[in-house]
Amino acid sequence: xxxxxKIPGGPLPQKWERRKFEYALVxxxxxxxxxxxxxxxxxxxxxxxxxxxxxxYRVECVIFHDSPRRAHSIAAQGGINAAKNxxxxxxxxxxxxxxxxxxxxxxxxxGNVYRLAEVSLRIIDQxxxxxxxxxxxxxxxxxxxxxxxxxxxxxxYARGQxxxxxxxxxxxxxxxxxxxxxxxxxxxxxxxxxVVANGKARGIVARDLVTGELRTFxxxxxxxxxxxYGNAYFLSTYARNSNATAIWRAHRRGAYFANPCFTxxxxxxxxxxxxxxxxxxxxxxxxxxxxxxxVPLRAGDERSPEQxxxxxxxxxxxxxxxxxxxxxxxxVASRAAKAVCDEGRGVGPSGLGVYLDFSDAIRRLxxxxxxxxxxxxxxxYAEITGEDPYRTPMRIYPAIHYTMGGLxxxxxxxxxxxxxxxxGEANFSDHGANxxxxxxxxxxLADGYFIAPLAVGSxxxxxxxxxxxxxxxxxxxxxxxxxxxxxxxxxARGKRTAASFHRELGKLxxxxxxxxxxxxxxxxxxxxxxxxxxRFYREILIPGHGESLNRELETAGRVADYFELAELICRxxxxxxxxxxGHFREEHQTPDGEALRDDExxxxxxxxxxxxxxxxxLHKEPLVFExxxxxxxxxx
Amino acid sequence: xxxxxxxxxxxxPEEPGRFVRYExxxxxxxxxxxxxxxxxxxxxxxxxxxxxxFDSDCREGxxxxxxxxxxxxxxxxxxGAATCQVYLRSFRDGETLxxxxxxxxxxxxxxxxxxxxxxxxxxxTAGGYVSVNTGNAxxxxxxxxxxxxxxxxxxxxxxxxxxxxxxxxxxxxAALFTGAKITHLGKLPEGQPERGRRALRMVRxxxxxxxxxxxxxGECETACPKSIPLQVITQMNHDYLAARLRGEGRATARHIExxxxxxxx
Numbered sequence: 001x002x003x004x005x006k007i008p009g010g011p012l013p014q015k016w017e018r019r020k021f022e023y024a025l026v027x028x029x030x031x032x033x034x035x036x037x038x039x040x041x042x043x044x045x046x047x048x049x050x051x052x053x054x055x056x057y058r059v060e061c062v063i064f065h066d067s068p069r070r071a072h073s074i075a076a077q078g079g080i081n082a083a084k085n086x087x088x089x090x091x092x093x094x095x096x097x098x099x100x101x102x103x104x105x106x107x108x109x110x111g112n113v114y115r116l117a118e119v120s121l122r123i124i125d126q127x128x129x130x131x132x133x134x135x136x137x138x139x140x141x142x143x144x145x146x147x148x149x150x151x152x153x154x155x156x157y158a159r160g161q162x163x164x165x166x167x168x169x170x171x172x173x174x175x176x177x178x179x180x181x182x183x184x185x186x187x188x189x190x191x192x193x194x195v196v197a198n199g200k201a202r203g204i205v206a207r208d209l210v211t212g213e214l215r216t217f218x219x220x221x222x223x224x225x226x227x228x229y230g231n232a233y234f235l236s237t238y239a240r241n242s243n244a245t246a247i248w249r250a251h252r253r254g255a256y257f258a259n260p261c262f263t264x265x266x267x268x269x270x271x272x273x274x275x276x277x278x279x280x281x282x283x284x285x286x287x288x289x290x291x292x293x294x295v296p297l298r299a300g301d302e303r304s305p306e307q308x309x310x311x312x313x314x315x316x317x318x319x320x321x322x323x324x325x326x327x328x329x330x331x332v333a334s335r336a337a338k339a340v341c342d343e344g345r346g347v348g349p350s351g352l353g354v355y356l357d358f359s360d361a362i363r364r365l366x367x368x369x370x371x372x373x374x375x376x377x378x379x380x381y382a383e384i385t386g387e388d389p390y391r392t393p394m395r396i397y398p399a400i401h402y403t404m405g406g407l408x409x410x411x412x413x414x415x416x417x418x419x420x421x422x423x424g425e426a427n428f429s430d431h432g433a434n435x436x437x438x439x440x441x442x443x444x445l446a447d448g449y450f451i452a453p454l455a456v457g458s459x460x461x462x463x464x465x466x467x468x469x470x471x472x473x474x475x476x477x478x479x480x481x482x483x484x485x486x487x488x489x490x491x492a493r494g495k496r497t498a499a500s501f502h503r504e505l506g507k508l509x510x511x512x513x514x515x516x517x518x519x520x521x522x523x524x525x526x527x528x529x530x531x532x533x534x535r536f537y538r539e540i541l542i543p544g545h546g547e548s549l550n551r552e553l554e555t556a557g558r559v560a561d562y563f564e565l566a567e568l569i570c571r572x573x574x575x576x577x578x579x580x581x582g583h584f585r586e587e588h589q590t591p592d593g594e595a596l597r598d599d600e601x602x603x604x605x606x607x608x609x610x611x612x613x614x615x616x617x618l619h620k621e622p623l624v625f626e627x628x629x630x631x632x633x634x635x636x
Numbered sequence: 637x638x639x640x641x642x643x644x645x646x647x648x649p650e651e652p653g654r655f656v657r658y659e660x661x662x663x664x665x666x667x668x669x670x671x672x673x674x675x676x677x678x679x680x681x682x683x684x685x686x687x688x689x690f691d692s693d694c695r696e697g698x699x700x701x702x703x704x705x706x707x708x709x710x711x712x713x714x715x716g717a718a719t720c721q722v723y724l725r726s727f728r729d730g731e732t733l734x735x736x737x738x739x740x741x742x743x744x745x746x747x748x749x750x751x752x753x754x755x756x757x758x759x760x761t762a763g764g765y766v767s768v769n770t771g772n773a774x775x776x777x778x779x780x781x782x783x784x785x786x787x788x789x790x791x792x793x794x795x796x797x798x799x800x801x802x803x804x805x806x807x808x809x810a811a812l813f814t815g816a817k818i819t820h821l822g823k824l825p826e827g828q829p830e831r832g833r834r835a836l837r838m839v840r841x842x843x844x845x846x847x848x849x850x851x852x853x854g855e856c857e858t859a860c861p862k863s864i865p866l867q868v869i870t871q872m873n874h875d876y877l878a879a880r881l882r883g884e885g886r887a888t889a890r891h892i893e894x895x896x897x898x899x900x901x
Binding site: 047050051054065066067068069070071072074075084086122124125126127128129130131133134135136137138139140141142158159161164165168171172173175176178179185187210239240241273274276277278279281282379380383384385386449450453495496497499500541542543544548549551552 | 647648662664665666667668670671674675677678680681682684685686687689691692693694695696697698699700701714716717721723725746747750752753754756757760761762763764765766767768769770771772773774775776777779780781782783786789790793794796797820821824826827
């Protein structure tokens, strides 16, 4: 199949305008005749569902959380980018576009990224109008701060809770539509399969997590806004319940999976403390505005940080990347941390950690200013580690945080299945091989408020999907499949929990397909995963039954899908014989250890097609760079 | 360290519940309370027993999914922390902890420590928003908001809808929760047009859900993992009363049946 990104013609700045004009419209009176299903109510889902509701479509939201406000967008801390140039520091749509393309190591589509930068302006307007309490200057105007990978201050923030406040804005807009009668929400209901009837996405099968009942939802178009798949690695900064089942099931029904090996490892997380640990906690990138990262100059230095004199510290980011320093992009900063730890200069009990030190900033600005900027993050750190970051440097280490890969979508955010739209982190589109800080919130809201609602409307106007109901054979078949999958899990009579397998798989992925990858390790992983999966189905045990709240069953279903996904991640990482962004292949690096891209052979999107019983097929969408010609990505 | 748990187990709302004791020596001070429950659950599952059902998601105190009573305190012993942020170093070696669900008439139990808090969504649905469609917004910096006001709005907006305030309140009142949203939006210029209407509708919705009235016991502020100040309740009462006095919420178009004769006074 030829992959057509359907990028509009014409110069970059006019592409989106042109596409909006090309879109077919549904008249206001006819919109209520269409039903749109939105799965997930994070930033990308809630904003999309609310906007579709405002336009007059009948919207059905399906979420596994107990409330739409729980989605993990809520945990985003640092901020949201927008090219407002309020600081008069030379920012522009063009510059945000350039930064994002370069930050993504030239593996994103120019057309999409330019649109994202353009739409960023309107997101801030919309959020302020909703009452999002962004940080303000004394004059009452919006405040900004800096983030990694940029030399301008374009990040808007609400203390360290920007994701929360943006999500609450979208959530409130969504509930306003519930009140208006355009949106209906089914909480504690988890999507377990996509239904494709006559070649078009027409609904889903979902399990009511409280009663265990399998429910079918029929719609004229389906929007997946179900987030990323980083939890395949077990230990990550994702929420415990974030999972890949929705996108994986859609993939198995025909949606191509793009660039699965592009996973983001965030440099500033609290290090792992023990075997029982359930998740990792992020310390916002914004901390790198004022914190300085260092390790002892000498390997095996076990003195406490206060005892190490200035001359015996290595501020390695400032040394290696003088122009961006501590604000180097995430992939670069993570690899640099790994490198110093590999040299034996890591700190903390495990040796897997580096210092993030605020003593200079506290001396310069005073503890009060630092508390005002980062107070809640400092408190969070103190709660978890029992150490006071005002007195002693934080210890941080990289962790899985985001996935740039996801379901392949065209410029209109439609997957390779007609009528299946994918928004936010669940799609692959805008961040290339590495996402810049404060850009996930921007993309989620751009997709949800401003892009998907128009694209979905145009699809409905043109496709005019014929009426179907839940008695259609495709629904029948999907329901049966899902029931059989649940039955298979429940009938296993082993002794182990699904979580223990998840931990085992996650460790394998982290070791062989984490911060750096090589052929040997990836082949090892590809050999071990199928064996592990077989043991999983033999050895798990799920107490209780399927007709009630059963967390073990929920987990087992998700872990079963992670096994298949993990294989695809490794396969993609193995095939991509280059280093770019978050994908670092040890075989491909410059003499000083920087990533070595291969534009000649790999300037494409790798989109994988699921095939039952045989290896997935690779399809390539070539990437063309006209406005931002690829260059060696340097932050030196 | 050794920790014993007395956990409320109840398979369904219809069946009676009871405390069940679990003892473990696998606890360590840098383990969170929820991680201890994970460990206990792994043990239960491998023996074929049903694990303890409890809700949690982000495990960093921001999503509001987790929450139960620990020794009679909502979210446990720490000021400003959600249940997932409680680490075992807060307890003594050998201590027994009693875990039970948040209890309120409007929070029906689902299973063990899991409750249904959708009543909170319905309070927001009644009016906890600014009515602005996507695309309606003017340029962001056209509105000027004094820093102080923005900070106060943010203090109130930090609510995570966990329900601890209600569980801690002797009246099971949702005043802190409702007041927080009313204050957040009421402080900002964008929230002014609907300020009175919002207060009326949200207060009424909370009462209709079966939450009690506020008698200023102040337990909610102590229980709140985001330390939302009691002032939000004052603000709620102010906005509600002001709206009542102004006669807001009564405006309907005057309809006069055609052919109605003049009434002389």
